[in-house]
Amino acid sequence: MPINQSDIEKVANLAHLDLDEEELKTFGPQITEIINYIEQLNELDTANIEPAIGGLTPEGEKTVTSRPDEITGSIGQKAALEEAPDPAHGHFRVPKVL
Amino acid sequence: MSRQNVEFSITAAERLNETLNAFLEIDREGALRRAEEIEKGGNAGALAGIPVAVKDNLCVKGFQASCGSKILGDYHPPYNATVIERLIKAGAVVIGKTNCDEFAMGSSNENSAFGPVRNPWDTMRVSGGSSGGSATAVAAGIVPVALGSDTGGSVRQPASLCGVVGLKPTYGRNSRYGLVAFASSLDQIGVFAREVEDVARVLGVIAGRDPHDATTAEVPVPDYTASLTGDLKGARLGVSRSLFGKGLDEEVKDSVENVIEVYRELGAEIVDVELPHAKYAIAVYYIIATAEASSNLARFDGVRYGFRAEEAPELRQMYRKTREEGFGPEVKRRIMLGTYVLSAGYYDAYYRKAQQVRTLIENDFLNAFERCDAIITPTAPTPAFALGEKVDDPLAMYLNDIYTVTANLSGNPGISVPCGLSSGRLPIGFQLLGPYWSEPVLFKLAHAYEQARPFTERPPISAS
Numbered sequence: 001m002p003i004n005q006s007d008i009e010k011v012a013n014l015a016h017l018d019l020d021e022e023e024l025k026t027f028g029p030q031i032t033e034i035i036n037y038i039e040q041l042n043e044l045d046t047a048n049i050e051p052a053i054g055g056l057t058p059e060g061e062k063t064v065t066s067r068p069d070e071i072t073g074s075i076g077q078k079a080a081l082e083e084a085p086d087p088a089h090g091h092f093r094v095p096k097v098l
Numbered sequence: 099m100s101r102q103n104v105e106f107s108i109t110a111a112e113r114l115n116e117t118l119n120a121f122l123e124i125d126r127e128g129a130l131r132r133a134e135e136i137e138k139g140g141n142a143g144a145l146a147g148i149p150v151a152v153k154d155n156l157c158v159k160g161f162q163a164s165c166g167s168k169i170l171g172d173y174h175p176p177y178n179a180t181v182i183e184r185l186i187k188a189g190a191v192v193i194g195k196t197n198c199d200e201f202a203m204g205s206s207n208e209n210s211a212f213g214p215v216r217n218p219w220d221t222m223r224v225s226g227g228s229s230g231g232s233a234t235a236v237a238a239g240i241v242p243v244a245l246g247s248d249t250g251g252s253v254r255q256p257a258s259l260c261g262v263v264g265l266k267p268t269y270g271r272n273s274r275y276g277l278v279a280f281a282s283s284l285d286q287i288g289v290f291a292r293e294v295e296d297v298a299r300v301l302g303v304i305a306g307r308d309p310h311d312a313t314t315a316e317v318p319v320p321d322y323t324a325s326l327t328g329d330l331k332g333a334r335l336g337v338s339r340s341l342f343g344k345g346l347d348e349e350v351k352d353s354v355e356n357v358i359e360v361y362r363e364l365g366a367e368i369v370d371v372e373l374p375h376a377k378y379a380i381a382v383y384y385i386i387a388t389a390e391a392s393s394n395l396a397r398f399d400g401v402r403y404g405f406r407a408e409e410a411p412e413l414r415q416m417y418r419k420t421r422e423e424g425f426g427p428e429v430k431r432r433i434m435l436g437t438y439v440l441s442a443g444y445y446d447a448y449y450r451k452a453q454q455v456r457t458l459i460e461n462d463f464l465n466a467f468e469r470c471d472a473i474i475t476p477t478a479p480t481p482a483f484a485l486g487e488k489v490d491d492p493l494a495m496y497l498n499d500i501y502t503v504t505a506n507l508s509g510n511p512g513i514s515v516p517c518g519l520s521s522g523r524l525p526i527g528f529q530l531l532g533p534y535w536s537e538p539v540l541f542k543l544a545h546a547y548e549q550a551r552p553f554t555e556r557p558p559i560s561a562s
Binding site: 003007008011012014015016017018019020023027030031033034035037038039040041042044046049050051052053054055056057058059060062063064065067075079080082083084085086092094095096097 | 309
């Protein structure tokens with residue numbers, strides 16, 4: 001199925017990407033080619049196949065991953081803000097929302 | 099000794115970096131200080147004083163973690179990844195952070211925002227990827243050990259192209275806490291070294307359950323070096339003939355066929371197995387990996403860390419400009435593809451379908467491992483290709499991972515071992531895949547081959 005420029009624009013919008021003209025032009029054919037390749041999966045009848053949940057081995061699934069609901073240490077406000085592009089008054093500052 | 103080893107590594111890293119571009123950051127002063135502390139403090143850990151290079155998508159306190167991306171740039175994480183904590187406790191000294199494809203997305207290292215790594219065997223060729231810097235650092239003799247991450251082959255493929263050993267452990271074997279996530283159901287941290295024994299030793303240090311990563315399994319960590327017995331009596335090695343067909347370079351094919359003969363001579367029984375769904379692995383991978391990546395990379399929005407685009411007066415514009423300017427083309431392409439396959443109306447056709455075929459791939463392995471202890475395949479279809487050769491053809495680049503992605507989809511462990519040079523003097527590697535938690539079997543098999551046919555060649559660009 002060909003993916004046209006308006007599809008690409010729609011997806012870029014969903015992905016929060018402000019693609020330039022060149023990317024809008026090249027991504028369409030490239031993604032179409034990849035999608036065509038991916039569609040070979042349709043050769044397989046998977047009607048009765050359970051989808052994999054992802055990654056975990058049987059032993060991994062059996063491993064208990066819950067922990068007591070207790071407060072533990074954190075890196076703290078100062079360290080958390082240290083790498084922020086625009087911290088202000090103990091917060092992450094962003095441009096206006098509305 | 100510690101200080102001497104570390105100084106040698108740092109000097110070599112600095113001297114060769116102009117040629118190889120393997121390191122994005124080298125910490126001379128800090129590493130020497132830590133080496134001295136270890137010497138004075140008498141740390142007798144399993145890796146005391148061993149210099150280590152770490153892929154730049156793993157968090158090491160005091161170092162940057164750029165992930166090869168402009169969007170993280172000089173981001174300095176405030177904590178250590180669990181595997182790093184364990185390495186440091188065992189006495190290892192991190193000397194630097196290695197170059198990689200941006201967010202570990204790529205098979206050639208050409209997707210790094212900081213230029214490609216060059217292969218020490220031929221600097222006009224790729225190192226492989228995405229952990230190309232780590233593979234190169236070990237191949238050039240800069241460090242004895244390096245860490246990388248493997249989501250579709252990103253440890254094993256560059257190991258093969260650079261002529262070193264590279265391991266992707268079983269999913270859940272070690273903690274990804276502090277690894278910048280690409281595709282969470284596929285990512286594993288892997289190990290590079292010249293020899294199998296060193297890989298085994300390092301895995302013994304970093305493996306095991308970690309409450310910070312819920313996918314780590316409660317499975318005991320054995321003494322992996324104890325498995326290096328050289329005794330292959332009764333070992334059954336599976337060969338899937340359909341993997342030796344179209345697209346496989348003749349020299350790579352002959353080389354891996356020779357390895358199979360060596361195993362036969364060493365006493366292993368060779369059995370035919372089938373992996374009927376392996377040919378669908380790349381298609382499945384590029385749905386699941388991109389879908390997960392589009393979600394994982396949503397966090398890079400210019401608010402909490404890293405790069406923020408200037409001159410965006412409104413929040414959504416700031417997000418969009420930051421991501422457009424901060425991410426490179428391959429990362430954007432994968433975010434787009436992942437967003438597309440997850441978007442309304444397509445989820446069942448792509449994502450659900452891919453997860454169903456993933457079940458079939460898992461079952462292929464379960465069936466195959468009823469008949470054998472491990473499966474042997476090539477690691478990569480060709481030796482290292484030329485820089486620039488595949489940059490304009492994403493699909494051709496993706497097909498590099500044809501032999502490695504299956505193990506990420508199913509969660510099985512895999513190891514790449516060098517098995518000679520091509521006529522153009524480029525390394526060739528073979529891969530062993532095993533059942534869940536079979537790292538001791540893989541080490542035993544890989545080590546036995548290594549003892550029988552030691553890979554003693556060294557690249558022209560080398561530290562010593």
